[in-house]
Amino acid sequence: MVIRGASGQFLTGFVLYLSMKYSSESQQDLFRLQGVLVRDLFSVEPMSIPCESITVLQGPSGCGKTTFLRLLNRMTPVEEGEISYKGRPLKERDPVQLRREVVMLAQRPVLFTERLRDELLAGCLLADRPLPDDGTLKRALKAVNLEKSLTDDPRRFSGGEQQRLALARIALMDASAVLLDEPSAGLDSSTEEVIFSILSQWAASGKTVILATHARDLSSLGVVQTRIFRQGVVS
């Protein structure tokens, strides 16, 4: 009786340990970085990026923020160290599928078409998702505070409007993580605030947001973890 009880307790403890380990690696942390070193540019202290969080990358121009973002969707290969995504090595992931889940928004939004409707659908086509109807597209525009007709030409939009269009396009893709390279660069502070509060809503609704920014006021982003590039080390 005693022996069975003891072994039962051990087994329960062991299973509990395994399930905690599994859940901490695959559910709570979307990315884990260990021993990552990029050329002579920077090294990364061991870090994790939790699911449904906002991580802000800060540092002077040229320190490697864009390069860091590109590591996370395999646009830049990891040469030293290891990055895991959802508990599995990133290098084992199919890059095309990975970039449907971990979507990157470049510093200047790339426009593919001459009609707002097609522009919004372009993300879904890339992500191989069913195409939403006009009602869904209009709701996505409303969520980013963009009052435009679906037949408008996005090439005539202002920089801030194009940036919000790019956010709506990403929202429709239903990505698990979004990498943003200075999403408010060159925009006024009220547009920056709108963009940051959209990112905050994304994190609250289940997306993981990682952005490089020079912005000083991060209050409209809500709770963030900040990673600073200093003297070749990201900590």
Ligand SMILES: Nc1ncnc2c1ncn2[C@@H]1O[C@H](COP(=O)(O)OP(=O)(O)OP(=O)(O)O)[C@@H](O)[C@H]1O
């Ligand atoms: N593919 C590449 N091969 C070699 N060097 C590169 C490559 N891409 C960028 N670099 C260099 O790596 C350094 C870091 O560039 P990166 O764009 O990551 O910096 P950043 O912190 O995002 O800068 P900024 O704030 O100005 O956008 C720069 O010196 C850049 O010239």
